[in-house]
Amino acid sequence: MISKRNLIFIGAPGAGKGTFSALLTREYPLAHISTGDILRGEIKRDTELGRQAAGLMKEGKLVPDQVVAGMVRNRLTEKDCEYGFILDGFPRTIGQAELLEEALKSLARKLDAVVYFKVDDDIILQRLTARISCKNCGEIYNKLFLPPKQDGVCDKCGGELFQRPDDSLETATERLKVFYANTQPLIDYYAAKGLLLTITELEMNAALAQLKAGLA
Numbered sequence: 001m002i003s004k005r006n007l008i009f010i011g012a013p014g015a016g017k018g019t020f021s022a023l024l025t026r027e028y029p030l031a032h033i034s035t036g037d038i039l040r041g042e043i044k045r046d047t048e049l050g051r052q053a054a055g056l057m058k059e060g061k062l063v064p065d066q067v068v069a070g071m072v073r074n075r076l077t078e079k080d081c082e083y084g085f086i087l088d089g090f091p092r093t094i095g096q097a098e099l100l101e102e103a104l105k106s107l108a109r110k111l112d113a114v115v116y117f118k119v120d121d122d123i124i125l126q127r128l129t130a131r132i133s134c135k136n137c138g139e140i141y142n143k144l145f146l147p148p149k150q151d152g153v154c155d156k157c158g159g160e161l162f163q164r165p166d167d168s169l170e171t172a173t174e175r176l177k178v179f180y181a182n183t184q185p186l187i188d189y190y191a192a193k194g195l196l197l198t199i200t201e202l203e204m205n206a207a208l209a210q211l212k213a214g215l216a
């Protein structure tokens with residue numbers, strides 16, 4: 001068995017990266033590193049970085065490569081990354097992929113696989129604009145596909161549910177555009193390195209089993 005514990009998840013926003021991450025980290029001690037979550041945390045704490053990123057995020061634009069790559073490099077040195085990690089939403093540009101390569105080299109780590117979540121645009125937009133999450137614990141719901149038991153209330157902790165400001169139709173459309181312009185080229189980049197595993201909506205269960213086999 002070849003173990004594959006150092007993973008990148010690539011896909012348009014709403015493609016299922018976060019859901020898959022949650023399913024895997026429930027069973028394996030992988031660190032889930034979402035640059036979107038880290039940035040939202042910075043905004044919540046009103047740090048200098050958060051203030052810089054807030055405007056860009058609100059418009060669905062990318063935060064500069066050096067900023068996010070620095071954040072990820074720091075995060076990768078933490079103890080919970082030892083077993084393995086999922087990079088969710090990073091890298092999003094070739095520049096970030098190159099910075100990641102340098103960081104991993106300096107930390108004597110390597111990538112094992114890059115999972116590309118291939119989902120149709122209309123499904124993505126439907127999912128994003130119906131996505132709601134808990135203000136308190138971050139649990140994600142979908143008004144259409146995965147509604148909470150009680151309207152506006154988190155099943156898990158009773159917290160208040162809200163829509164992320166960048167999940168509005170206008171910003172979600174912009175984020176999809178940004179994905180195709182900046183992140184799509186990464187698919188060829190990692191395919192050329194022999195690391196790419198593409199999964200579609202129909203193959204999600206088989207892909208999950210395959211990933212789990214690599215983590216054992």
Ligand code: AMP
Nearest residue numbers: 013035036057061062063068089090092
């Ligand atoms: P996400 O939660 O991954 O959809 O990210 C939300 C927003 O955070 C994105 O629309 C970007 O503005 C910003 N962001 C997250 N990750 C990155 C990244 N790797 N590079 C640049 N910006 C990012």
